[in-house]
Each structure stands twice: as C-alpha cells, then as structure tokens.
Amino acid sequence: MSIDSNGSPQAADPAPSNNGPGKTDLVAPNAGTGPAGEGGAVTLLTPDGVRVANATYDPWIADLTDEDLRGLYRDLVLVRRFDAEATALQRQGELGLWASLAGQEAAQVGSGRALRPGDMAFPTYREHGVAWCRSLDPLTLLSLFRGVTGGAWDPAEHGFALYSIVVGSQVLHATGYAMGVAKDGGEDAAIAYFGDGASSEGDVNEAFVWAGVFNAPVVFFCENNQWAISEPSRRQSRVPLYRRADGFGFPGVQVDGNDVLATLAVTRRALDDARSGLGPVLVEALTYRMGAHTTADDPRRYRLDGELAEWQAKDPIARMRTYLESTGRLGEAFQSALDAEADALAVRVRHGCVTMPAPPSDSMFAHVTADGSVDDPHFAAERAMLARETG
Amino acid sequence: MSIDSNGSPQAADPAPSNNGPGKTDLVAPNAGTGPAGEGGAVTLLTPDGVRVANATYDPWIADLTDEDLRGLYRDLVLVRRFDAEATALQRQGELGLWASLAGQEAAQVGSGRALRPGDMAFPTYREHGVAWCRSLDPLTLLSLFRGVTGGAWDPAEHGFALYSIVVGSQVLHATGYAMGVAKDGGEDAAIAYFGDGASSEGDVNEAFVWAGVFNAPVVFFCENNQWAISEPSRRQSRVPLYRRADGFGFPGVQVDGNDVLATLAVTRRALDDARSGLGPVLVEALTYRMGAHTTADDPRRYRLDGELAEWQAKDPIARMRTYLESTGRLGEAFQSALDAEADALAVRVRHGCVTMPAPPSDSMFAHVTADGSVDDPHFAAERAMLARETG
Amino acid sequence: MATLTLAKALNQGLRACLEDDPKVLIMGEDVGKLGGVFRITDGLQKDFGDDRVIDTPLAESGIIGTAIGLALRGFRPICEIQFDGFVFPAFDQIVTQLAKMHYRSGGRVTLPVTIRIPYGGGIGAVEHHSESPEAYFCHTAGLRVVTCATPSDGYTMIRQAVRSDDPVIFLEPKRRYWEKGEVDTAVDLFGIDPTSHGPTGPAHASAAPVLGLHRSRVTRPGTDVTVVAYGPMMATVLAAADVAARDNQRSLEVIDLRTLSPLDLEPVFASVRRTGRCVVVHEAPGNVSLSAEVAARVTETAFYSLEAPVARVTGFDTPYPPSRLEDLYLPDVDRILEAVDRTYEF
Amino acid sequence: MATLTLAKALNQGLRACLEDDPKVLIMGEDVGKLGGVFRITDGLQKDFGDDRVIDTPLAESGIIGTAIGLALRGFRPICEIQFDGFVFPAFDQIVTQLAKMHYRSGGRVTLPVTIRIPYGGGIGAVEHHSESPEAYFCHTAGLRVVTCATPSDGYTMIRQAVRSDDPVIFLEPKRRYWEKGEVDTAVDLFGIDPTSHGPTGPAHASAAPVLGLHRSRVTRPGTDVTVVAYGPMMATVLAAADVAARDNQRSLEVIDLRTLSPLDLEPVFASVRRTGRCVVVHEAPGNVSLSAEVAARVTETAFYSLEAPVARVTGFDTPYPPSRLEDLYLPDVDRILEAVDRTYEF
C-alpha cells in the first residue's frame, strides 16, 4: 500500500517496499505485541523517535516508502495546524465550540490511514484527523461547530459517517453497518471511534455483544485520551480498556496511540482480521488530550500536576519528526514546503470560516423527513409563518 | 451456618459441623474450581448424586448438617410443587400468566440460601425459589400473575426486591443498593439475578462497569437456562457468560446450577468476597428451563431434539434425592412428611389463589405518587369519574 | 379478497415486503423460529433465511442502533419491539439518532427503518405489556407514526411504511390481532410507476385508489358528533356509535386517524364544522397526549363551529394498572357515550 | 437576602440539601472536581467528600439505575444529567422503573430521586445541547416535573424537590443560569414541624409563606390576556408584556407554571375567566406538547369565557436547528405579541 499526499489512501499493495524501515531502523530489540500483558502497548516508535522491532507488527508497515512516512508526518502536522486554527477561531467568536484533537493526531492519522476507500469510519465529535484522512474538507467540519449545519456531509461519499455527539451511539451504527457488509458480501470493514468515557455506555457494550455474536467486520477503536471531560479513565474501568473485549469473546489490543506507525500497523492488522472473517477487534490507543475537553472546558480544575508535561514528552509529532530526521528522511525542503502548506491551510480555513454564509432561515424546515410526497398543512403553516417573519 | 426449615437462613456459623458431608462423601477426586477453563463449571454433586471433592469449595459447605441438607432438599421439592400448582392454576384461567422455574430450583435455592437476612436480592420474574428462601408467601407472588397487584411486597421486609419485568433493569438497582451498603458501612451484600438473555442489555453491562469502578458488594447471578424465550444462549455471546466479568476486571465463575450444593458454595464464597471488600463477582449458573418460557410460550417451536431429555438426566431434585438416599440421610418418614407438606402447600396456594379478592377499583389511583400533600384537581376528577361509574 | 386476522394480514404484508425488495430485513427478539411472540413473522425465517429474518440479542438499543447502521449500508430493516413497554431502552437511538440523522445530514442520509410495536392493553398481561407510547414518538420531529385498526389497513400500511424513506413507528393494536376482516392482497400498492406518487401516495390509476399512509379516514359517516380515534379504540368507538344510533338516535361520525404523526386532520375539521361537536378517544394516558393536540388544533381551526369544548376520553393518568383493573382503566362504550353526552351539556 | 445568579442559587440550594440530610447524595458526570459543566455543584465535593458528591461513569442509564438502588437503601440521590439531550439513554430507567416502582409496590417503596437537567436552547450550542424534553416526562405518570425561572425559585424549589418523596424531574433553564435575582437563603422552608404540611407545603406560620413546589404563580398581574409560560421563556414573556403595555396599551397577565406535572391551572382558569384570552408559550416543539394540554384544559374549563381559541407559541416541529438559526426557532417577543394579536382577531 501507499498513502498519497492528497489525503486519500490508495488500494493496498501487499508487497513491502524495499526502502522501507524494515531493515535499517531496528535498534531496540522488542516491544509489546498486544494484547498487553504480553508486553504492554504495541510501540514501534519510542517517544524519542527510535524505531523498535516488533515481529508481529513490523510486517504490517513493511510496505511504507519514505514518501509514505513523510506523508504520515505531513498529515500529523497539518491536522494539528488545522486544529490550532479552529481553536483560535473559536476564541475569536467565529465558532460556537471546538473539540481539539491536540495530542491525538497519531491515533487518528495512524488508524485513518489504515482504512481503505470502501471502509466506513464512525467518528465521535473529535475525529478531525480521521476526517482529514477521509478527504473531508476541514471547512465542512467547521460548519458544524459554527452552527451553520448539523455536520452535513455524505457518509457514503467519504467513507466517513456523520459526527456523533451522543456518546457511544455511533458504535452500534458501525456494528450494524459491518453486519450489512457481511450480508452484501462486501470486502469493506467498519471502524468505530469512541473515547474512554464512552466505553461505559450501554450502547458500546451492546455493540460488543452484537459484533461478537454476528462476527461483524468492525474494529472498535477506543482513543483512551485519559480523560472524559474531568473524569480520569479509571472512573470508567478498573482494568485497561482493551481487556473489555475478553468478556465478549474477541481480541483486544493496546497500542501506543502517540505512535503513528504502531497505530497504523495495529489498525491495519485489526481491519484485515475483520475483513478475513475473524470478526471484531478492540483497539485501545493510549493517548492524551493535550488541550481542554472543548473550548468550553477548563482542565486546570482537574488535571494532575505534571501530567501534561509527561505527555508532552511523548508528543506524537515530535517523535515522528525526530525519527524521520535522525534517519535522514526529512530534508529541509520538505520541511519548509510543509510549513508553507500548513500556513496556507490555516489561511484557507480561517478565510473559509469567517466568510461562511449563515444558513437560510427556511433551511430549518428542510430535511426533517425524506418523503416529500407527504403533505402536512400544520408543518407548512409553521414554515409559512417563519417565512412571513423573515420577510 | 445452618438453614432452618421455615425458610429463613440463620446467621453464619463458621464452625464446620462434624457430621457434614466433608469426610464421608468424597468419592470422586476433583472438579472445577472456576473460573472455568481451570476445570469447567464447579460441581459438588454429579448428576448421579455423587458428591465430588473440591478443595476450593468444600469448605464453603462444610458446616452443613444433615438437617441442613434435608432442608435444602425440602426447599427444592416445595418450590417445584408450588411452581407446578401455579402452572396448573394458569391453565385453568386463575392466573394471567406464569413463568415457571422448573429445572432451575437448585440454582435458586442454592443461591437464595447463601444469603443472610440483611442481604437484598434483586429478582427477575422467575425467582420464585429465591422468593421462597426469602420467606415471601407464594400467594404474594401469585397476586402479581393474577393481575391483582403489581407485585406489591416490601423489599426491606424480605430482603427481596420487587419482581422486575424489564429485562436487565434490576441489575443496576442491585449495584446502586450495594454502593449504598458500602456507603453506610453495612455488612450486607446485594445479589442481582438475571438470565442469559439479559446479559446483552446495556443496563447489565453498565452495572458491571459501576460495580467494578466502585468495588460494590454485589454478586451478579446469571441463571443461564440456555434460552431467552426462543433464542439459544449463543445468540447472546460467543463465549461462556461467566467470562464477561473479565472484561470489567472482576472474577467470573461458572457453576453447575443444577447442583444445589455447588451453587450454595459458590454463592456463599462470592457473597463473602463481596462483603470483605473484594468487590463484585459474576456467577454463571448453568441450568435449564424445563418448561416453556411462560405459559404463553410454545417451546416445541424451537427446542432442540433430545435437549429436554438430556437435561432431565441432570435434574436438580433427583440428584439431591439420590445423594441423600444413597448416604442414608433421607428416611421414609421425612419423605412422606415432605410429600404431605407439599400437598398442603399446593392446597393452600390453590385455595388462596382462587379466593383472592379482586382489587378495589379505586386502588388504580392509589400510590401513583407518594407525596399526598400535593393536590391535583385533574387527577382527583379522574378518580371521581371512576368512582361515579363504579358507583 | 381474503378474510384474514390482523395478525395474518401483517404477516402477509411483511412477506410481501421481503419479496418486493431484497434489501428488506426483519430483526428483533424471537422473530425467527418462533415467529415472534405474536407469530406476526411466522414462517418468514423459514422462507427467507436467517440472513434476512434475524433473531437478535436481547437488547433494544442494539436492535435500533444496528438497524441504523444497516440502513446506512443500504438495507431497509423492519425492527420488531416485542412489547410496547420494552421500547424504552431503545429510546435514545430512536429519538437522538433515527429521528434526526436525515436532518443532521442535510438530507444526504435516509434511514428507512420501520419499527413495529404491538401496543395497548386489554390482553390481561402483566406490567409493561399494555402500554400506549405513541405520544412520546409523536412529540419527536423526524419520526412518522402510524397505526392500523383493521386487517386491510394492517396489510397495506405495513407495506407502505416499509417503502417509506423515513423512519416509521408502526403501532399494532395487539388485542385486535385475532380479529378478522377482508383484505385485498392482490392490490398493487405502488403502481406501475412507483416514483410518480412517492411510496405513500395513491396507487396508479387503473387500480382502486389506495389510501396514502398519511391519511386519516372517515370510517363511519354521521351528522351529530365527530368521534376521533385510532388503533385499538376504533372497534370500541364503532360499538359506541352503534349504541348511540340505537339508544339515542345520535349519529356519530367516526374518524380513524391512522396517521398519528403527521396528523391528517382536514377530515376532522370538515366533520366538526358540520357536527359542532367533537370527542377524541385513545387509551394512552390523557396528560400531554395526542388527544390534547387534536383538541387544541380542532379548537383553533373550528372555534366558531364548536357547540362545546372538545371532549377527551383517555386512559387515566396512572401507570397501567394490574390487569384485573384494566377493563375499568380502558375507555369503554359507556365512557365514550358519556363524553358524547357532555358535548350536549354545554 | 442576597443577589445571586440562578447558577449560584442552585449551588447554594444543593449545599443546603447536603447539609440538611446526610442521606442526600449528588451524582453525575463531572459533578465533582469540575463542579459540573455549568458549575452548579461547584465546591460541593470539596466540602462534602467524594462519598457524597460522586463522579459517575459515563452512562446515564447507570446513573438513574444505581440512584434507584441507592434510594432503595435509604439514600436521596440528586442526579445530574449533563445536558437535556443526554437524558434519553436513561429513559427506560426513568419511565419504567423510577416512575412506576412506588405504584408497583403498592406504596411500600418510595424513590426520592431528583433528576436535575439543564434544558433549553439559546446558548449557541451544537446538537443535543438545547432540547426541551419536558413533554416526555409530563406524559409519564409517577413523575413530578418542575422548572424554575428565577434564582429565588431555583434555591427554594431544588430544596423542596429533594425533600419530596417522589421522583422529581428538575428542569433548569440553562440560558438563564447567569441571570441574577434576589434570594432569601435564610428562609426556613420546612417549618418547625416538617411533617405538618408535607415537604412541598407552605412553611410554618412564623415565616413568610413559601410557595409549595407544585404551585404556579401569577408573576405579573394584568387584565387583557393571560400568558402562560415557564422556565427559560418567562423572561421573554415578561419582556413581551412590557412591550405590549408600552406599544399597545395591552395588559398581559403572566403566569409562571413552575410545576409542569402535576399542572396547577387554577390560577390560569381564574385569569382566563377574567381576560377571555389565553396564550401559552414554550420553546419545546408544539406537537403533542404541554401547550396542547394547557390549551385543551383551559378550553374545557373556561369555554364560555374564551373570546378566541387559546393561542400556542412554541418551538417549531423540527429537530432543534443548528445554532445560527436558533434565534429564529425560539419564540421571541414578536412571536408572542403576534399570538396575543391573534386572540383579538377572532
């Protein structure tokens, strides 16, 4: 496989590329293979940017070319830049709210780039990095947070379902979708994103029941960013979340979610298992929400001393940069081109956001239902009343 | 501990009695210690009525006197007789519905007798055997199925919560109750009964989350009677249900639910763990619903060939009788007295049922809310209207 | 034409749905081998396979949540909720997801999910088996809510509901399952050009016109009082109309709402303008209910025609009582006639 | 007397609840260190410990279900649902368990659980953060539903609600959290003999009488039109009354319902008998809503006093729209005055 630089993954190419990291970079002898307990979270790239060997997962990224690796780095940098711009826009009153992904870029890009075009991702409200990988225009995301739309893209067009705000609800949708894939004989898979907090919702656990019983091709991707607003993840479970899968009879694996390579490898493998009829897999990506829950939140009230610093040392972007630099893969030309691209992206996002037209007032009445042949005079009267009011 | 013959357990007596089965009956060398996988479901009494040794669980019933053992047998016999009478009453139109416990007597009596007076049991709609152990008059149960009450006993009086028809809902109540026990410093425990089907409900899994996180003194007692109406238990999980606990970080154990001694031992241990601050335990009791789901059901439509016969060979009452007889514990006098007691119970139940007065019509309006100081003329008008009509 | 029970008519309607469109699925608890606790899906798994008629795990949120996912993949799931009282674990998926995803997506996503719910009392059941939850769904924008009162409507309406691109809550009056009526199963519901009128519109010209899914019907014409009802209460109201005609010489015009959301009240308004009197009947509790909505709209629209305020006959504002009391709880002929009388007292 | 925001008044009310009774608990998502996303429980965990102010796992059914269990053990839990749109996962526990267990038990079990829900729109939020779900709860027998419009009522009513032996849905108009008003926190709500009037009755004679929890209030007397509202709409209605007085010389009598179930409509009936005109206002969608119920009851009770049908001003029957449209969605002064005008057109 290769990952193109326009943000859409290409069809998988099983042949490992010969200038990939497989041979040259293996400096540390071992790492977790997941399920943890057999060695902890799967890591392929240490916080210091050192590539460590992992017999189980190395083959899953053996095909990556240098260009692919730079592509991943580019994704990380650009989504962080977009995210920072969105946060700034919210502070300036241009967005009603923003849920920052800062700190979670690798978990999102690694898993997002593991997807094939035909797969369907079911996000929460924070998967801007996955949206990016699914070629969704960042401005489309902003239209939701600006209060202009409900988040109105076409899931089928992007392989990316609508943002889901009711915590956990989308995990059942992903499972049903995957059941449908199995029914129509497709080779696609579904991936359900959810947080550590969401793991407590009945819906998420019912999805585990369903997926196990129907052996649905779905990957449950839990971004454990350590917090559900102000509650630490131990308030949701006294054992690591990847272990939840045991109870439902399918594999769970813990991955270093700040390691884009490990996340890519683990998600690819999980998707492959799902596709090949092995059923669901739960991936717990250990990561950290570096910012506030949303721009409405104040993490100073609950965050632990030193925690942010500890996780900053594990920053997903810094480690990828160190790795690429130290292995001579990141030239200055690429870096400055990327900086320019990030700046351009920020400018485009800002301009697009502030010039985004307000929705026409009548749009409030559009698409409440799909069947236009039903006439309802009561509804029509409400609509007419608003039309009169707005002139 | 001893178990009195009036249906109320006495306070625990840790000293093993010296004429208990501990020494004389150990004819088979080993059995499961649960969690299964370490030897399968815990069994202390084989289907042939042979007592097998189990180093882990033998001490938990070492205190049982011969009288206690006969008391357990008596419970099994009487609840089956009551159940059969209720089924007959339903067929004759005296009850609207009946959910038979036939086949599950040992699971219910074994666990019910493991409880202390201060404990609180949270039943489904089928725990007539547990109700018996909690000294609830069988007629009180019938009032619910006759449509005379909503199942209106006082949970606090009996340590037995109301029957719960919405599958799974009561498991959260048990968990909250147990949290309350921990808060008020009590030594009580809660036990939540639920079926294999119920294990799929979000509420049950949320209860597991809660109990784990708050280390609540609650035992989750799943009566896996193989069916949820017409659906086999593999439609709820592809792995044995006791394993669900793994995912939430507390122990799960599988017990032969047709073995009253094993069920008693396993539940006692689980309750003891809960009481001593070790937190929740999931017990999966393997048993079988020998009758229909309820009197409204027709199991011929879905039951597997030979299944009933297979389980009849594992009958919980027959094996206990064989055991008691073969070890000389069941004299004829006891047997015939018990037969007479069963007949008398049946007569009392039948008579009490058919003579049960219909509820006064105004009772429909009683107890909708508790705070009588609120006057609501609208509600009063409805009440007055019915009073006029029934006049 | 065949004489069928409502249960059988629904069963045949569902069979036709499965035949019409390979994307139609049936899913729910015990809908397979057992054919559902009311046998409405009897024989369908045998004939269409367990890939299309699916026994699900016991979790209602899961049923609706996965149905939404299946719909996103292009399927048209028909979900059975076993009894009215067990729809509430699925309430979140219904209200926040199923009802709103089309809107949220700006019309890009359609969720053609039908939720069948046997509802209402009168069968001597224990708690949670006799509820009338329609008000909850009617208050929720984005859902369509319909109910049938006859075998013929059962057959037709389930097919129309499943053809609808909107989520439809399909309420089945369970105590009428065993009542019989004439059903024309040969009717061509969707016409030669199914797009020309939309799935809920009238059939093509050559067939007898089939009433659209979202149309109410004057079931019994009359001149003195307009009585509005639906579902399980229709038979009771028609019986009351018989008694009124015989004992009081009063001619009741009986209207079957059929569609509870959106409401189709034009026939009601027209009727009230003629009769000047209106009684609305349902067995759901009265407080903040459909009868309040109908009363409010009728009053607003036909204020000067009304000789008396709209009278409401409903279940009491208590939980559904133990079954030995349900005959007193449910509106009956006397209570309906008493309300009719009330409209003459003003 | 102190000048407090509604948020602070509720906070102080909750503090008093915790002080009054050691069995009172607060539980919900983020209610501890964070003090809730609206800071209504600010400082309470610090002062009362995490055994009494409990951050729960993220699962609403779990919150209500375990609160029921805690109540069965003798506690009085106050549950916070973080936003209106997130109460639906708990709907089953609320509707089938919390509301009905007292009835089911023949009065032997009481469940004094209070569920606090910040509700309503107007804060520029994303989907599910601006819902008005009161109709669902009002339609459910066994629940009590109340809402406050002022800091003073916030302080008093939350204490009364927590004292009530019934489950109470306590709706807090979130966009009014930061509006200020006078609060008498010294008021002795329950009197010397708390049993004499019940927890929701008037205080003992020596104090200024405190309005019972289930009483509506004439907030602004008037003579021409009766306007009924509650919660977040009260401020809007009062503003409309100012404009009407100034621009049209019309005197609106404004009634704050406060208690949504049971309704206390005697003051409304009395008012309408005087004014002959009635407008009911809420921001929840109109279809099968509280305004329908009020309109139906007012019409039934005061039919011959009415000069015009009761007018309803409500949110539209759409999902709550994206926030840039919410000002057009929510009833405003103009829409209320337009409805007032309508009552003169008949």
Ligand SMILES: Cc1ncc(C[n+]2csc(CCOP(=O)(O)OP(=O)(O)O)c2C)c(N)n1
């Ligand atoms: C059903 C539901 N309950 C509550 C909320 C309010 N809420 C929004 S995000 C959030 C925390 C989610 O935590 P987590 O699942 O860990 O995801 P994260 O925000 O950390 O990415 C809460 C409680 C919600 N959106 N949905």
Ligand SMILES: Cc1ncc(C[n+]2csc(CCOP(=O)(O)OP(=O)(O)O)c2C)c(N)n1
């Ligand atoms: C929430 C809910 N959904 C559906 C039902 C209908 N129903 C009653 S019992 C039952 C099967 C329960 O199976 P299980 O949990 O295994 O218990 P068992 O009846 O076998 O004892 C079903 C589906 C219900 N009571 N509650």
Ligand SMILES: [Mg+2]
């Ligand atoms: Mg999180």
Ligand SMILES: [Mg+2]
């Ligand atoms: Mg079962």
